[in-house]
Every structure is written in C-alpha cells, then in structure tokens.
Amino acid sequence: MDFSLTPEQGMLQDSLRKFLANEYGFDSRRKRAESADGFSRDTWAQLAELGLLGIAISEDDGGLGGDAFDSMLVMESLGRALVVEPYLSTVVLGGATIAAAGNADQKAKWLPAIVGGETLVAFAHGEPRSRYALSHVECTAKADGAGWKLDGQKAVVRDAATADVLLVSARTAGSTSDEKGISLFLVDAKAKGVAIRGYATQDGGRAGEVTLTGVQVDKDALLGNAGEAYPVIERAVDRGIAGLCAEALGIIDALNEATLEYLKTRQQFGQPIGRFQALQHRMVDMTIRAVEARSMAIVAAAGANDSDPMERRRKVSAAKAHIGQCARYVGQQAVQLHGGIGVTDELIVSHWFKRLAMINATFGDAEHHLGVFSDLLLKEDA
Amino acid sequence: MNLAHTAEEIAFRDDVHAFIAKNLPPEIAAKVHGGKRLGRDDYMTWHKILARQGWVAPGWPKEFGGPGWNTVQQQIFDDECAAAGAPRILPFGVKMVAPVIMRFGNAAQKQHFLPRILSGEDWWCQGYSEPGAGSDLASLKTKAERAGDHYVVNGQKTWNTLGQFADWIFVLVRTASAGRPQEGISFLLVDMKTPGITVRPIRMLDGEHEINEVWFENVKVPVANLVGEENKGWTCAKFLLGHERTGIAGVGACKRELKHLKEIARREPAGGGDSLMKDVRFRDRIAQVEIELMALEVTNLRVLSAEAEGGKRAPGPEASILKVRGTEIQQSLSELMMQAVGVYGIPYVPEALDAEWGGVPVGAEYAAPLSGHYFNMRKTSIYGGSNEIQKNIVAQLSLGL
Numbered sequence: 001m002d003f004s005l006t007p008e009q010g011m012l013q014d015s016l017r018k019f020l021a022n023e024y025g026f027d028s029r030r031k032r033a034e035s036a037d038g039f040s041r042d043t044w045a046q047l048a049e050l051g052l053l054g055i056a057i058s059e060d061d062g063g064l065g066g067d068a069f070d071s072m073l074v075m076e077s078l079g080r081a082l083v084v085e086p087y088l089s090t091v092v093l094g095g096a097t098i099a100a101a102g103n104a105d106q107k108a109k110w111l112p113a114i115v116g117g118e119t120l121v122a123f124a125h126g127e128p129r130s131r132y133a134l135s136h137v138e139c140t141a142k143a144d145g146a147g148w149k150l151d152g153q154k155a156v157v158r159d160a161a162t163a164d165v166l167l168v169s170a171r172t173a174g175s176t177s178d179e180k181g182i183s184l185f186l187v188d189a190k191a192k193g194v195a196i197r198g199y200a201t202q203d204g205g206r207a208g209e210v211t212l213t214g215v216q217v218d219k220d221a222l223l224g225n226a227g228e229a230y231p232v233i234e235r236a237v238d239r240g241i242a243g244l245c246a247e248a249l250g251i252i253d254a255l256n257e258a259t260l261e262y263l264k265t266r267q268q269f270g271q272p273i274g275r276f277q278a279l280q281h282r283m284v285d286m287t288i289r290a291v292e293a294r295s296m297a298i299v300a301a302a303g304a305n306d307s308d309p310m311e312r313r314r315k316v317s318a319a320k321a322h323i324g325q326c327a328r329y330v331g332q333q334a335v336q337l338h339g340g341i342g343v344t345d346e347l348i349v350s351h352w353f354k355r356l357a358m359i360n361a362t363f364g365d366a367e368h369h370l371g372v373f374s375d376l377l378l379k380e381d382a
Numbered sequence: 383m384n385l386a387h388t389a390e391e392i393a394f395r396d397d398v399h400a401f402i403a404k405n406l407p408p409e410i411a412a413k414v415h416g417g418k419r420l421g422r423d424d425y426m427t428w429h430k431i432l433a434r435q436g437w438v439a440p441g442w443p444k445e446f447g448g449p450g451w452n453t454v455q456q457q458i459f460d461d462e463c464a465a466a467g468a469p470r471i472l473p474f475g476v477k478m479v480a481p482v483i484m485r486f487g488n489a490a491q492k493q494h495f496l497p498r499i500l501s502g503e504d505w506w507c508q509g510y511s512e513p514g515a516g517s518d519l520a521s522l523k524t525k526a527e528r529a530g531d532h533y534v535v536n537g538q539k540t541w542n543t544l545g546q547f548a549d550w551i552f553v554l555v556r557t558a559s560a561g562r563p564q565e566g567i568s569f570l571l572v573d574m575k576t577p578g579i580t581v582r583p584i585r586m587l588d589g590e591h592e593i594n595e596v597w598f599e600n601v602k603v604p605v606a607n608l609v610g611e612e613n614k615g616w617t618c619a620k621f622l623l624g625h626e627r628t629g630i631a632g633v634g635a636c637k638r639e640l641k642h643l644k645e646i647a648r649r650e651p652a653g654g655g656d657s658l659m660k661d662v663r664f665r666d667r668i669a670q671v672e673i674e675l676m677a678l679e680v681t682n683l684r685v686l687s688a689e690a691e692g693g694k695r696a697p698g699p700e701a702s703i704l705k706v707r708g709t710e711i712q713q714s715l716s717e718l719m720m721q722a723v724g725v726y727g728i729p730y731v732p733e734a735l736d737a738e739w740g741g742v743p744v745g746a747e748y749a750a751p752l753s754g755h756y757f758n759m760r761k762t763s764i765y766g767g768s769n770e771i772q773k774n775i776v777a778q779l780s781l782g783l
C-alpha cells in the first residue's frame with residue numbers, strides 16, 4: 001500500500017493551489033457567484049488550459065487519463081477555495097459518464113469539447129418526488145419516429161441554466177421505481193420543449209428546475225442501451241459522491257486551519273481563547289474528524305472505481321455517511337468557536353459551513369447512506 | 383407530585399387561548415408559521431394588542447403594569463403565544479432594560495420609560511457587546527466622559543439585534559479605567575436619534591439583516607440617563623443578564639417547530655412513494671428530539687415552580703441548563719427540517735421569505751426558509767452568553783469546580 005502522491009500528482013496539486021491562491025480570493029469568489037452566470041468563463045478557460053477538465057477522461061478520448069485519486073486532489077483544492085465553476089457537473093458527472101457509456105461517435109462529438117472547455121454539461125437525474133432513490137424516475141421517453149420524445153421534470157439540477165447539454169434520465173419501460181427500464185439521453189439545453197428555471201443556491205452556486213415537455217431527440221441522443229442506464233447512473237452518482245467527499249475534505253481542512261488560527265489569536269479574559277481546555281478538546285475532536293475524513297475520501301475514490309458493485313456501494317456509502325457526519329461536526333463547531341463573527345456573511349467560515357451542509361444534501365445525506373450501508377449488512381448474512 | 387395543570391391553570395389557558403385566537407391578526411400568524419420575514423410593524427402590532435390587554439409584560443410586578451401572573455401562568459402564556467404563531471415580544475425593552483430601571487432607576491426614569499416600554503412607544507436595543515468584548519464583557523472599551531450635565535460617549539458596539547428599528551439603546555460604557563475591569567462601568571440610556579450615532583448593518587450568513595454595528599462619535603448623553611450609580615453599572619449588567627428565566631428554554635417555540643417538522647415529514651416523499659414519516663430512520667430522529675423536548679419542558683416547569691415557591695429571582699445555574707438544552711433542541715429541529723426536504727434545501731430564493739411575494743416557490747411552499755433557518759439558528763448557542771460560558775457557570779456555581 002502506498003498513500004504518497006506521485007510526482008505528477010504533486011505537480012498537479014501545486015499548480016492548482018498556486019492558481020487558486022492567485023485567482024480565487026474570497027472577494028473574487030463572491031464576485032463570480034454574484035455575476036450573471038454565477039461563475040467566470042475566463043476561469044473555466046484557464047482550468048481547461050491547465051488540463052484539469054480532461055483529468056477524468058482517458059487519453060484515447062483526448063483527456064489526461066488520470067485516476068480517481070487525481071480527481072480527488074482536484075476536488076479537494078476546489079473545495080478549499082469554494083470554487084463555483086461547474087467542475088463537478090461538467091467533468092465528473094458529465095464527461096466521465098459520456099466516456100464510460102457513450103459510443104465512439106458520442107465520445108468524439110462531446111469529449112474534446114468538454115476537455116477544451118467549450119461545452120458545459122448538467123446532470124439532470126433527480127426528480128421532485130425521488131428524494132435520494134436513484135431508481136425513482138417518473139420522467140418518460142417514448143419512441144417517436146427515428147428518435148424519442150421526453151416528458152417530465154428534474155429537480156435542483158446543479159448548473160442547469162448555463163449548461164449546453166443536459167444528461168437526462170427517463171423511463172423507457174417499467175414502473176416508477178424499477179431499476180430496469182431507465183435510459184439516459186444527451187439533450188441540447190436549448191432544444192424546443194426544454195424549460196429551465198435557474199436560481200441561486202444556498203452555497204453561492206446555481207441550480208435549476210428542468211421541465212421537459214414533448215422534447216424531441218434523435219436516436220443518437222441515447223447514451224448506452226435503452227432501459228439499461230441504471231448502473232451507469234449509479235456509477236456516475238458514485239463518482240459524484242467521491243468528488244463531493246474530496247470537496248468536503250478540502251473544506252474541513254480549511255475550516256480547521258481557520259479555527260485553529262482564531263483560537264490562537266482571539267483574546268478574551270486576557271488570554272487567547274485556545275487556552276480554554278473546553279475549546280482545546282473541541283479542536284482536537286475537529287482534527288480527529290479531519291483525519292478520518294481524509295481516510296474516507298480515499299475510500300470513496302477507491303470505491304467509486306471498484307468493479308464489484310457491492311463493494312463499490314459499501315465503500316461509497318460508508319464514505320458519504322462518515323464524511324457527512326464529520327462535515328457537520330466540524331462545520332458547526334467552527335462557527336461556534338468563532339462566536340458572533342462566525343454567523344456573518346463577511347467571513348468565509350460561514351460559506352464553508354453552508355457548502356458543507358449543501359454537500360450533505362446532494363446525492364443522499366449522511367443518514368441516507370448510513371441506511372444504505374446498514375441494509376447491506378442483511379445481504380452479508382444472506 | 384402532580385404533573386397535571388390545576389383547574390385554574392386550565393381555565394387560564396383557555397382564556398389566553400381564546401384571546402389570542404380572536405386578536406392575533408391571521409396574516410401575522412401566517413408569516414410566523416410560514417417562516418416569512420417579520421417587519422417592525424408585525425412586532426409592534428402584536429405588542430400593542432397585548433399592551434391594550436395588559437398582557438405585554440407577564441413578568442412585571444402589578445405596580446408597574448404587569449398582569450400579576452405566577453411563573454406557571456407566564457409559561458402557559460408563552461406556550462399559547464408560540465403555538466398560535468404570535469411574533470415573540472422582543473426582550474430588549476420588556477425583559478431586559480425595564481427590570482433594570484425598576485430595580486436601579488430613579489423615580490423620573492421609572493415614570494418616563496416604563497409606560498413607554500409597555501405601550502410600545504419606544505423600541506429598545508441592547509448595546510453590550512463590542513468587537514473585543516464578547517464573552518469577556520467586562521473588557522469593554524466604549525468610553526463616557528463627564529462634561530457638566532452630559533456624558534460624551536465614544537466607541538463601538540456590535541452584534542446589535544434589530545437596532546435598525548430602535549428608538550433607544552441601553553449601553554454599558556467605561557466611566558473609569560482604574561481597578562478591576564468590572565469596576566468603572568456605567569449603564570446609560572441613549573436616544574438613538576442623538577447626533578453622532580451611526581448604525582451599520584451586518585449581513586448574516588442566511589443573507590438577512592438582523593444585527594448591526596453601532597458607532598458612537600462624541601455622542602452627548604444627559605447625566606439624567608445614567609441608571610444607578612456611576613461606575614457601578616456592572617451590577618445592573620449582571621442583574622439584567624440573569625433576570626428573566628421564563629421563556630429562556632424556548633419550549634413553546636420548540637413545540638411549534640416540532641409540529642411543523644412533523645407536517646413536513648408527512649408531506650415529503652420518502653422516495654419509494656411513501657411519506658418520509660414512514661421512514662423509520664427519519665422518524666426515529668423526530669422521536670429523539672421530541673423526547674428531549676419533553677425532558678426540557680418538565681425541567682423548565684420544575685425550575686419555574688421552585689422559583690415560584692422560593693420567591694428567589696437571583697441568577698442561577700438552572701437558567702444556564704435551560705439555555706444550553708433549549709438551544710440544542712432548537713438547532714436539532716431546524717436541522718431536521720432542512721434535511722426533511724432533501725435537495726429542496728439547496729435553492730436560495732430570498733424573495734420567497736417576503737409574505738407579499740407572489741412568485742411560484744421552488745419545491746414545496748414550506749421549503750424556502752428552512753436552510754436559512756438552520757444556518758441562522760447557529761446563533762442561539764452563541765448569543766446571550768455562549769453555551770460554553772453557560773457550562774462554565776454550571777461548573778462554577780453548581781458544581782463548585
């Protein structure tokens with residue numbers, strides 16, 4: 001076993017950190033979040049130049065052919081800087097999924113444009129009534145002439161309003177919560193019948209409600225085989241979860257550093273508040289959570305690539321559950337230990353805290369994944 | 383021992399209930415239940431309705447215009463108000479400065495200020511904290527220098543709640559710098575319209591404006607507005623902080639939130655077509671917090687009835703226990719509500735907090751305020767003496783550590 005970074009990974013991390021340190025101060029992040037698109041297209045182009053948009057895509061398809069640990073390093077740094085550019089949507093959920101499930105034509109059409117930063121993707125799977133159940137798909141796709149006709153609604157689709165193309169799941173057979181009968185489509189965001197209601201999110205990002213009304217797509221819009229998209233979706237979500245776990249890890253570390261610094265400098269009762277043992281032990285507990293969160297982010301990265309579906313499920317859900325709990329603890333304590341200033345908009349601490357809460361609500365919160373993991377124990381017995 | 387209310391208490395509750403049902407404007411209750419933004423008028427309207435009835439200051443002695451209720455009656459009143467969706471009566475005038483004026487103020491101050499607090503004519507805010515003086519309040523630096531019949535006040539206060547609406551502020555100022563930090567502090571009443579006062583908004587993490595910085599630049603305050611003795615303000619300060627126990631646990635508000643949480647859980651989908659309430663994992667978490675709330679409620683009643691019997695009103699460690707547990711439960715409830723709506727906790731649609739907004743909500747109509755509410759509730763374990771400070775009080779006063 002080897003937990004050290006390769007020289008290439010070290011370089012990747014260094015260059016990204018340097019870039020973010022220069023380009024991504026908190027004020028600059030606020031400006032991006034408040035701009036019309038909610039992010040900076042210039043920064044996106046720079047991320048493309050750095051090669052980051054091709055990390056999760058094989059060299060054959062025009063990417064860098066990085067592994068899950070490379071993606072982890074990237075997401076960790078993006079988390080720390082609270083990057084609002086649509087990396088998770090376009091690269092982790094979009095590009096990697098097209099690379100995994102697309103045919104040669106689809107890959108040739110989409111992947112270079114994604115790697116080059118020209119095309120933005122949004123992953124439109126969850127629905128208003130699905131909560132975190134991945135197989136719950138009410139949206140329908142009916143064979144129609146040479147293509148398909150899509151109807152339905154997708155809920156809180158991250159980065160929907162700026163996406164060029166939507167990865168939409170729809171039911172081509174079966175009933176609402178069957179795993180079989182779900183298909184994935186690449187839908188032009190400007191297609192007739194697609195309506196997107198965009199809005200800001202609590203963490204300074206963007207999302208949208210997507211309504212599809214009789215949307216006509218060609219047969220080459222179908223990604224993979226009709227009715228067999230469930231495993232593809234599950235894997236995409238697991239990659240997404242691994243990415244979110246790494247992002248949360250970056251934030252947890254950042255919060256701990258900021259809080260530790262505050263404990264050493266904030267004076268009350270004639271001494272730094274870090275002298276109070278009640279706070280020292282709290283800070284130690286936060287540090288323990290951060291150490292464990294790193295371990296579990298590694299588990300998630302490894303798990304998302306596991307070819308055994310049971311093992312993958314176990315690892316990814318364990319990581320999401322545990323990191324969700326660590327994130328909650330660290331986020332809440334970091335705010336608490338900052339006192340009044342911790343609940344203001346002016347300090348980045350509250351923004352890290354909010355992003356962690358929203359990561360928890362994405363692709364299943366800690367309790368949901370604890371439940372998934374716990375249910376797997378029954379299969380172990382069987 | 384008897385946990386049941388007496389016949390008189392039940393009759394009292396029915397009276398209170400009927401009065402609120404008849405007099406609380408439904409549009410204000412709807413705002414409270416829906417988690418909408420409340421404006422100055424919403425607070426004032428309800429304050430004035432209660433004032434006309436003589437119920438605005440349940441804890442005040444009769445001679446100053448209180449209704450003469452015992453602590454159990456006050457608690458029943460609090461519960462009924464919260465359940466009905468009444469805005470809380472802001473504590474700064476009624477529960478904070480008024481008792482200080484009653485105890486330490488001179489006749490003129492009592493005569494002038496107390497009736498205006500009751501009627502709602504003056505909106506008060508609290509000027510204790512400073513950037514360098516939070517938990518360690520005694521290290522405050524805002525200075526007041528005597529110049530004839532005036533003090534000249536200079537300095538900065540912060541975290542001032544709803545000061546943007548206030549007519550008056552009570553401040554702790556330093557009038558002497560020798561001796562222990564607790565000495566040389568005075569308690570002043572200041573008209574917010576006095577030249578030299580600037581109020582600057584602080585945006586909170588939920589995007590809302592409920593706190594402010596208040597700057598004092600050569601602000602002239604008549605010596606007549608000094609409460610108690612010069613340099614003895616710390617006594618007033620402590621008296622104020624420890625004074626009011628009814629309501630500190632927030633039991634009534636917690637019960638209302640619990641009910642709301644259950645309604646949400648019944649309406650939210652669990653994913654498989656069932657409601658979230660049928661999901662045993664989520665339901666267990668509601669059960670857990672409901673049980674904790676029961677423990678808090680009975681603890682609260684025990685503290686109140688001990689107080690009623692002993693007639694003692696000095697600050698004590700019980701209030702700290704109530705504050706710690708009450709705020710923890712408020713925080714759990716807000717977290718569960720946010721989690722109940724799943725991904726619909728993610729959209730940030732601040733317009734939806736406006737009762738007048740006619741737009742279409744994103745997701746269920748109750749979803750919009752929930753995340754902001756969760757973020758905002760983090761304040762409860764920080765303000766009013768942080769929970770760490772409350773635990774220090776219990777450790778020292780109750781455990782002798």
Ligand SMILES: Cc1cc2nc3c(=O)[nH]c(=O)nc-3n(C[C@H](O)[C@H](O)[C@H](O)COP(=O)(O)OP(=O)(O)OC[C@H]3O[C@@H](n4cnc5c(N)ncnc54)[C@H](O)[C@@H]3O)c2cc1C
Pocket residue numbers: 266268269273276278279336337338339340341343507508509510511513514515516517518540541542543544593761764765766767768769770771774
């Ligand atoms: C929303 C909000 C509204 C407020 N409204 C008002 C108002 O209207 N008027 C007003 O005057 N003030 C108000 N306050 C201020 C409030 O009383 C202070 O924020 C509070 O006393 C904490 O002080 P601080 O923020 O300076 O934190 P600090 O005192 O700097 O505390 C930072 C951290 O250190 C901990 N700590 C400090 N000392 C100790 C110790 N001895 N042992 C263990 N832990 C310790 C604290 O618990 C906290 O976790 C408000 C605050 C908030 C957040």
